[in-house]
Amino acid sequence: MNIQWYPGHMAKAKRKILEELKLVDIAIELLDARIPISSRNPDVDEIVGNKKRIVVLNKSDIADPQLNNEWKEYFEKKGITPIMANAAKGTGLRDILKESKRLMKEDLDRLRSKGLKHKTIRALVIGIPNVGKSTLINKLANRSIAQTGDRPGVTKSKQWIKVNEDFELLDTPGILWPKFDDETVGLNLAFTGAIKDEILDIEDLARKFILKAITDFPDKLYKRYNVELESDSDVECIMNKIGRKRGCILSGDEVDINRTASLILDDFRSGRIGQITLEKPEDIL
Structure with missing residues (x-):
């Protein structure tokens, strides 16, 4: 079963994200806890570069609990503190805000030492289609702002969302990569709904x-x-x-x-x- 999907708007979205990265402090990478490998766009490392990063394993409530623990250990060994979340129910949201402040502490302390009393942390949410980015943002903001849907490709344009006085989020369109070298990756993305059913x-x-x-x-x-x-x-x-x-x-x-x-x-x-x-x-x- 040959699964390929890289419409023109994907390349455009990638270029737009690269442009917006200079405006943010942290990249929040959202993965599907059921397919942490397949839902991790290999281009994200290049896109994000040296930006501070948080990895959120969304939909962890419908993933295997034992494997959630194994994935948590895997990322911790990589020096990343993963956050298990359920964006729809709001699970893990406080941990995201807490980790953001922890990552930015040194920078904020330095700015305070120079007389700047307040700085809003700006974060970009990035991930593949249908992984729950807009749902996560709406829950963090406690209101429906970012466009959501149960099908990939709902988020169309840049949206800055104010979560509180200290934190703002940038929603971005979901992006896939040009080619799935491993058929298993394509299948896993199709199984979970990251690829539109209409083309399958x-x-x-x-x-x-x-x-x-x-x-x-x-x-x-x-x-x-x-x-x-x-x-x-x-x-x-x-x-x-x-x-x-x-x-x-x-x-x-x-x-x-x-x-x-x-x-x-x-x-x-x-x-x-x-x-x-x-x-x-x-x-x-």
Whole structure:
């Protein structure tokens, strides 16, 4: 399954972010806790450069708790204090503000020593599409300002948002990179909804998700859909069983495979199949 998506606005967004970086003190890099490798744009290191950085693992509530701990240890060994968050519910927001002040303490102390009593910390939020950037900003600001949506590509333009007297955020469009060298990365991004479903073969994507589920978390798949997996590893058969159990039926008693595929992917993305992480730290070569 060939997954590539780098529309023109992605290159434009990258250029815009590079221009705006000179205006900010901190870059807040938002990752999907379910796919910390795949959701980390390899261009971000180059884009952010030497700017102070906070890594936020969003959607950690629907990720595997044990793997959340393993990822936390991984980043700490890299000298980064990761913050586990759930932007939709507001979990981890205080930690983001606290870490921002910690990172800026030396700079603020130096400015105070020169007579400047107050400086607003300005941070840029960066990440791939649909990772929760605008939701995070709205929760931090405690009001709906940044545009949000459950599909990638909602944020279109620069928005400065005042969180409090000490902190401002810059929302940025989600950016992907020009080419996925590893098919697994493309699939993980597609599974989690970072790539628009409209350009994908949803049925094929759902089949590949089931293949992964059979190998990595069969118990969760069985618990959600009550389908036997041990004696049947045929993906098409499993799709038909799920579709029939969930009432995805066309005229003539035929299973609606497209509707079934959408149901399976929606169930994963919303956490209804369970707390699932698709990547482990040891997957990093």
